[in-house]
Each structure stands twice: as structure tokens, then as C-alpha cells.
Amino acid sequence: MKKKIGILFPHIHENATEDEKDVLVQVKAISKAIRKLGFNPVPVNFDLNMEAVAIALRKLKPAFVFNLVEAVNGCGSLIHLAPSLLDHLRIPYTGSGTEAMFITSNKLVGKVFLEANGIATPKAYTLSSLKKEVPAKGEYIVKSVWEHASIGMSQESVFKAKRASEIISRLEKAEKRMKGECFCEEYIDGREFNAAILGGSDGPEVLPPAEILFVNYPSGKPKIVDYRAKWAPDSFEYLNTDRYYDFGPEDKMIIKSIEATAIKCWNLLALKGYARVDFRVDESGKPWVLEINANPCLSPDGGFAVASALVGLDFSMIVKRIIDDI
Template identity: 45%
Template sequence: MKAVVLHGKVLEGAGWDEQDVFVQAFAVSQALADLGYEPIVLSLSLNIAETVDTLLALRPAFVFNLVEAIEGRGNMIHAAPALLDALHIPYTGAQTEGIFLTSSKITAKKILRAHGIATPGWFSSGDRGHGLLPGDRCIVKSGWEDASIGLDEDSVVPADDFPRIHEKIADLRKQLGGACFAEVFIEGREINVSLLAGEDGPEILPPAEIIFADYPPDKIKVLGYRSKWIEDSFEYRHTPRTFDFPGADERLLAELSDIARQTWEIFSLRGYARVDFRVDRTGKPWVLEINANPCLSPEGGFIAAVKQAGIDYNGAIERIIGDMPAVGGNLSGAGP
């Protein structure tokens, strides 16, 4: 049974964050082969017609969707599921609406607020601040890109310095070529909660905390691009992941798990997801981002949580496949 592993086309000279999809595609293909499928890796370019022709010729049983960007454009992430919907081809992970709503960060924040879930205030060009207070600091970030692209400690600016915020937003927009915004910077702990589809709904995997180890007092604690991708940087070497929490965190972890489960339902997520939190000094959790279809690199954070739960890589891939929705009423999952 053919299974297409679909990823976005990566342009020459792309950064490590984009090239990582090759690692994911290889690992997923291996898992699919182990599970009895015939994996075929295919890249999706802006020449959509070419991909359509290939998919129609291949007639795969389903597509394992790894598209995070197309030719460097993160705001095209929803094009892959939309295309597959149009072709009536089943695919893994979040469906078109869920991908679009979670990837459009300001849209996601508005939806979270509407459901009473705390997310930091924000400000974008031509917009008034939502929940900005004097004395706050803001972090300027992309409205679409993930993997902490364009994010570092220099992205943090005073919330009441609107000229500087606008300047930072304009600079980042020029760099990334898409919408950007400023978000209230929450001082505190960085914790993420991953979810994996199960027989009775999503399973909450062991929460992970990113430790800012040996950071100088004047260094802003931002989990930025260097922390994730530049292996010889201070930030990469001093932001280890831990699954060990003291007993005093039991109530907090239960609250984080409950919020993560709510986001799964609100955004109609499928297969797998990760919710990134900041917990402020009073112990209040704030949702930073919802990651539908998080990175499946064997060394990435999601798979680390999978392993911590005692699930192997192939087992996780099998559960993601099993959570695909029916297409035309003739498929409730896929088996080799």
C-alpha cells in the first residue's frame, strides 16, 4: 500500500530549521516501511499543478503530511491539507481548518481568548494593543513562522515604546516576508505539553520544561532560534529539556494538561500536537502557541515526550495514521 510522505520544497541555502524536514521525512519513511507500507517521498512546490499530477498518478492510500512551509513560506502551510482535501486523499495530522487557525498566531490568540484561555496580550501594525500594560516588555515575532524563526533576545522591547515596536515589526517583516506582531513577554518558566492520538481521545504525554541553565542575570530568557538550531551557541548548550518536576508542580501540570486538551478540542486537532506555555511568577500559565503537526525528528521535543511515555517511534507514527478522518465514508484509518 503506497503512502506518500509529503514535505514542502526546500530552497537552496535554506536554514537548518527548514532542512530538518529531510530528517523527518527519512524517519517517517523508515517507520512506514517497518509498518508494512510503501513510502514515497514527495516535495510540494509552488508549482501546485505538478504535485497534483504526481499524486493522481501515484494514487496513494494516504499522505503523511510533513509540510511546514513551501519554498520558505510558512504562511503556505495550510495549502497542503487544502490541496489534499480537494483531491479527496486522506492525510495525517490536523485538517485544513485546524492547521490554518493554529498557524495564524494572532487568529489563534483571538480564539483562545474567546474560550477564556489565557494568552499574552499583543500588538500588530495598525492595531491597538490587546492587554498591554505600562512596564510590560514585548517580544516581536512572526505571525506565521514556527521553529523560533527570527526570534532572539534582541526581539524583546519595552511595550510602551511603540515607535521601536513598529520598527522591529517592519524589520522582521522585511526579513521574513510576512506578517509580524509584538506579544507581551512573560517572565517565567517555559513548559510544553505534547498530545498523541489514542483510542479514547488524545493522550497527554509527559510535560517537558526547558531550563535556562547558567544564564547571566542580565540575559533575557528567550527560547529563540539559536536555542533550537545553532549547536555551538551558548543558548543551545544552556537550554536542556527536563521531564523531572517536583511534587509541588502536580497541580500546575494538571492545569497545563487540561488546557492542552481543551486546545485539541477547540481547534479540532488530530494525530499529534504540542502546546507551548509560559508560567509566570505567580504560577499562572499562558499559552504561547499551539503546534499542530509538531516536528517528528527523532531528536526533537515531541518525540522526546513520546519516548518518555514509553512509546517507540513506530508506535507513535502508527497512532498518528490511525487518527486520520474518513474520506468519502470509506476510510476510518489505514492499515497496510
């Protein structure tokens, strides 16, 4: 009899947004890969009724769980509840553990760890810190503390400010709009990269880094991967952002630095299975870590799969490597 594998994913309501529905594509693709590997995948919904989830998992008795929970009830701040429950039930699972998931999902906490270990990350400000700190005049970008996948981010997120009161005003408006805690960080006006990392029995491997090219962006339009660039297929932003992997010798040191920093982030936070580190590179060639995603998108047409294919890994091989790192 084939071993049962639980595919844990968040409950998707009927009015779900595109970023929320993407997990269903991942469930289908990973279930197919797991069957190919000789297991019997069984989808399991995760929501705030964790007693019911626990009962379902105990009844299933899976050999392990493939954790695809990216948010709970639409809230990224609850992402760590899934690995925490699995720890409590003593069920092995893919991906990073509870502590790493919490640290990386809260961008401000993640920045504290990065700064304490000498990893460059843009200076951040919150409504609370602005009562004590006086930011320099410059350009900033507003982000959600907890939400990933560019949720809440738009072209209007980038702004110039001369004084703290202007930043405070932006943050207050953003928190009302996004109904959650926000922060702003110094905007790095440069190139954007990301580096996918894949675990396995032989340790982590940095896959070929990707640069995001902002094609046909007019002068003055912020070159950022905002929500429209990720999730609105008919938008200018989506149609004019391309991944680029073919770097020349002039970028050798930048790519080398990105790869080394990605591994440092992996080891620092004890990541497992798979992850992605997002960067901006300033005009001097210095990489700055924007954030670490401990469970990035695993859709077959996503950046992680594309980078894996460049080193000869098909989708089933990706899934096997993630399982091998449990």
C-alpha cells in the first residue's frame, strides 16, 4: 500500500483573490509529483478550527505532510500556526520550522536578525519608531509587515519625504487601507534580483539568480514588483516585467555576492526545504536583502520552477529534494 502524504493548504473562500487561489495550482502540481514519486497524496484543508484539522490529520496518519499554508483566513500573520500544529502532533513536514516561518513572515523581525548578523537590509521605520527617530530626507517604500506576494503594494507605495510627518501620514493611510501593520523602508533605486534556494540530502543549493527587468517603464515610474506586476495579467506592470538569467562577466561579482548572502540567510535562520531571498542592488553593486520567503510559490510556471529547470531539475525532482530535506 502506498504511503499517504497530507497536502496541507489553506481554506480558499469563494471570493478569494488571485494570490490566494494560486495555492490550488500548487496543490494540483505537487499532488501529481508526489504520485509520480510513489506516494498517495491526500489534500487537507487548514483553517482556524485547528482541533478539526488535528482530528483529520490523526485520522489520515500521513507519513509526512507537505506544508503549503501561506496564510490562514487570508492573514499572513498566522502562517506559523500550521508548522506549530504539526510540531504539536509530531508529524514530519516539508519546509521550514515554526520559528523560521515566524521570523521570515514578520519582515521587521527578519530585519532585526539580518542587521544583527551583518547582512545589509534597507533601514526600516514604523509609526512607533518615528516617535524616537528622525529619518533622513529621501525616497521610501511602504510595505505590509506580515503580508507577502506584494499584497498591498502599488506604484503609490514609493514616495519622497523631507520630514517624519510625511512618512507618518503615509503609514497611517496604508494601515487603514490594508487593515494591518505597515512599515516603510529606505527605497533602493537600483536593480532587483531574487535567489531561490533548494534543500536536499546534500545541503542547500542556490539556483540561478534571476533579475527582474522592468521593460518599457517610463521615466519616473517606480521599478518595483508590485501586486499588479505579480497578479494582474492584463496590466502594464505584469506584461512588462521579465525574468533574466543570462549574466555577463561584468555581473560576476554581483551574482557571487547574491549567492553567498542567500546561503548566509539560509544558515542564519535554519531554513529547510526551499526558500527565496529577494534583493535590490544599488548603483555601487551592493546587494541589499529586502525579505526572505520561507515558502515561496511552487507553481510549475513560477520563478522557482524556472530556476530549477536551468540546472536540469524537473518539477518532480524539486518536490523530491524538498521531501529529502525533512
